[in-house]
Amino acid sequence: xxxxGIFCKLGMRDIDAxxxxxxxxxxxxxxxxxxxxxxxxxxSGITFSLHRLMESYMIARGKKGKRYLYRVDTRVFxxxxxLVEEISRHDVSKLKSRxxxxxxxxxxxxxxxxxxxxxxxxxxxxxxxxxxxxxWEETGV
Numbered sequence: 001x002x003x004x005g006i007f008c009k010l011g012m013r014d015i016d017a018x019x020x021x022x023x024x025x026x027x028x029x030x031x032x033x034x035x036x037x038x039x040x041x042x043x044s045g046i047t048f049s050l051h052r053l054m055e056s057y058m059i060a061r062g063k064k065g066k067r068y069l070y071r072v073d074t075r076v077f078x079x080x081x082x083l084v085e086e087i088s089r090h091d092v093s094k095l096k097s098r099x100x101x102x103x104x105x106x107x108x109x110x111x112x113x114x115x116x117x118x119x120x121x122x123x124x125x126x127x128x129x130x131x132x133x134x135x136w137e138e139t140g141v
Contacts, residue, residue: 015041015049020058020072029062029069092123 003024007017022038023030030038035046050070053059060073096119102112 013049013052015045016053019046019049020053023059023070023072026071029064029071031067031069035070092119095119096123 002021004014004017004021007020008014012020018039018041019035022035032043032046032050035041035050036043039046041049050059050061054061054070057075058073059070061068061070063069096116099112099116099119103116
């Protein structure tokens with residue numbers, strides 16, 4: 001899965017996810033036209049998306065000469081990792097305990113067991129992504 005795909009799964013619009021991923025892959029700021037060269041969106045679409053991302057505090061803008069350069073706010077990546085850790089640590093364990101209670105009731109004829117298998121699979125993937133941040137860097141846009 002691409003980095004942009006991960007952002008889409010977290011609820012971002014396609015264009016915002018693609019632009020954020022492109023900016024994350026760069027070590028320098030990019031202007032609107034640099035982003036346009038990398039992605040197949042219109043200049044106006046990119047501009048609107050950059051403004052949305054700035055309003056969400058995901059990117060920062062600086063001026064160099066006559067152009068504005070956009071870069072990812074470094075706190076975004078760490079916030080994303082923290083979010084995944086929180087989900088893995090708290091939400092998944094709470095869900096698993098509720099499923100275990102339902103399994104003991106035996107009223108639902110195996111459905112809780114199937115759900116538990118799916119939750120354990122998600123938990124495994126979350127732990128893997130948190131314990132191996134290189135996965136995030138290796139993903140393409």
